[in-house]
Amino acid sequence: MSAVREPLQRAALYAGGFLGPFGGSVVVSMLPEIGADVGVSTGAAATTVTAYLAVFAATMLFSGTLGTRWGRVRTVRSAYAVYAAVSLAAALAPTFSLLLGARMLQGAANAFTTPILLAALAMVTPKDRLGRALGLFGAMQATGQTVAPLVGGLAAETSWRWSFVVLAAAAVVLTVIGLPDSVRDETAGREPARLRDALGPYVLRIGVVALLGNAALGGLNFLLAFRTEDFFGLTSSQRGALLTLFGLAGILTARPVGMLIDRVGARRSLIVGALGGAALVVTIGGASSLVIISVAWFLAGVASQCILVGVNAAVLGGGGGNRGGAVSVVQAFRFGGQAFSPVLLTPVYGAEPFAAFLVPAVLLATVVPIATPRTGPRPS
Structure with a gap:
């Protein structure tokens, strides 16, 4: 029985990676339909993205550390169960206020899964293969981001509420599976994890890169x-x-990007992704051809993996204390950027659509190369 259970639980480490991007992005293609159903504008409906991701990001500043203290298996299973319950609440929400509340609770629950899954993956993976393992995890996150708008768009043709039912079902399955047995042993016999071990300059700089890369x-x-x-x-x-x-x-290229990072290092991947991504964002904002926009959006997904897999490899492969807390902080920055993009850029888009694409492109091209550390953190 254990011969079947262990591979299934290891697979669940990767499968769990899709919940964050899926839950955050499932509403983006159906914002007009949500707004019409609950009686708010499309701009107001866009705050359902922020409600989820802002709480998700804020909670992840400490969730990795707390999850390590409480026990990773218990924390992850409990978080999945809560996520399933509040997803059903979102599906049944009769008002916009209740929907926002459910989205916030979704974000809080998900914050106790993503960083712990990443830290657990680093524990069970040899260091010289960490890049490709994180690449596969990134591919699963890309799968979540891929499926989310498609499920949301299709659901909106009948009712947007069905997308939250899908979220609940996925969380229930992951609750039952849990984490690999080998991860349980890693939490025993160690000093309690401390948040201050995860807040060094190296981690914070990687966090800035993650924020801009996602936003x-x-x-x-x-x-x-x-x-x-x-x-x-x-x-x-x-x-x-x-x-x-x-x-x-992301699905097609995340694992090859991870393998490349194992060879050339995370820093080169981060800079290439930032510069290439900036050029593609400008193209998406200014092109008059839907074909060109589609191709540029696809290539932007490749550039994104260079950054997202790169930041995970940089923080998990860099040593230091409290790796679970460190990756939690970096993920908090990452999803914080995505959370506040709609709030900050929707008014810019209303005033001048092209400027809403130009501003993030300039930040990506200028800040990321400066913020990316040249060396890893000092050993703790």
Whole structure:
């Protein structure tokens, strides 16, 4: 029985990676439909993205450390169970306020899974193969981001509420499976994890890179949905299909990117991803051809993996104390950027659509090369 259980639990480490991006992005292709159903504007409906991701990001500042103290298996299973319950609450929410509340609780629950899964993956993977393992995890996250707008767009053709039912079902399955038995032993006989061990300058700089990498690439999916509706008249299902190209690129390239990082290092991957991504974002914001926009969005997914797999490899492969807490802090920065992109850039888009793409592109190209550390942290 254990011969079957252990591989299934290891597979669940990767499968769990899709919940964060899926839960955060499932609403982006159906914001007009949500707004119409609960009686708010599309701009107000966009705060359902922020409600989820802002709490997700804020909670992850300490969730990795707390999860290590409480026990990883117990924490992850409890978080999945809560996630399933509040996803059903979101599906049944009769008002916009209740929907926002459910989204916030989803984000809090998910914050106790993502960083712990990453830390557990680093524990059971040899260091010289960590990049490719994180690449596969990134591919699963890309799968979540790919499936999310497609499921959301298709659900909106009947009722957007069905997408939350899908979320609940996925969380229930992962609750039952749990984590590998080998991860349980890693929490025994060690000093309690401390948050201050995860807040060194190296981790914070990687966090800034993660923030911009997510906010200025994958976090712009809502802007692309706005633009393709306004300038090309795409329906919700068509917008959802277009948005899946970003995640499809991640599925296809995350593991090869991880293998490349094992060879050339995380820093080179981060800089290449930032510069290439900036050029692609400008193209997406200014091109008048839907074909060109589609190709650029797909390539932006490749650039995003160079950054997202790169930051995970940099923080988990860099040593130091409290790796679970460190990756938790970096993930908090990452999803914090995505959480506040809609709030900050939707007004810019309303005033000048192209500027909403130009601003993040400039930040990506200038800040990431400066913020990326040249060396790892000092051993603790």
